[in-house]
Amino acid sequence: MLRWLKIGSLAASFHKASNKEVVVVLPGLARNRNERLYVEFASFAEKNGISVLRFDFEGIGESNGSSLNFNIFSEVKNVKAIVKFLVSENFNKIGLLGHSHTGIVAIISLALIKEEALKCAVIWNGAFRPLKFWSKDEIEYLKKYGHISYRGVIFGKRMYEVAKKIKAEEYLKKVKKPVLLIHSKEDKQVPIEESKFAHKFLSNSHLQVTEGDHFFSTIHLRRMIFESTLSEFRKNFK
Secondary structure (H helix, E strand, O other), X not given: OEEEEEEOOEEEEEEOOOOXXXXXXXXXXXXXXXXXXXXXXXXXXXXXXXXXXXXXXXXOOOOOOOHHHOOHHHXXXXXXXXXXXXXXXXXXXXXXXXXXXXXXXXXXXXXXXOOOOEEEEEEEOOOOOHHHHOOHHHHHHHHHHOEEEEOOEEEEHHHHHHHHHOOHHHHHHHOOOOEEEEEEOOOOOOOOHXXXXXXXXXXXXXXXXXXXXXXXXXXXXXXXXXXHHHHHHHHHHO
């Protein structure tokens, strides 16, 4: 069953199965919950008995708020609000699915959110060192104009200021819950070195190297990734 929700300022789509297990999809940077990859996974999971909640971060997609205030910690705050809502709905087994930029968001959320119901994470082609993905030209433009556009979304200085402060290894070391890292060895947007870096510091993780691009674009590959992802959540929801 698919229904639309508003959770505070956040717009969400809820694929609700019959049990109390749920995966929360964290869309990549400047991407919304209706990206085809996320919708396809949610439909696949629901058909296989696990609920999925897709949502837009504040200032993105159909959620309220200004993208000028967007930063990693505002994203974590949004994740916390989603987890709190799900707990209030009596979901007792919650997993996070991060993609690309939200690799580090999922990690910080696991490190800081203390809800017992939050069990694990799966991260697709994750980025964990946000400062590495800012070019010199982007930084200079941001300093000069006070904002920058990415995929049609206008971000402010706060995004860069927070990225500078993130020491990924400190958060990675704090995470004790299971994390599956799935990374395409041919990914041109986020190199596999990012997941190898995260794997070094996570005490309870597995790195699955796969074929394909940043979005697992072929039907066969997506099916394989979806099955691996769902299997990991099932294992950690027991």
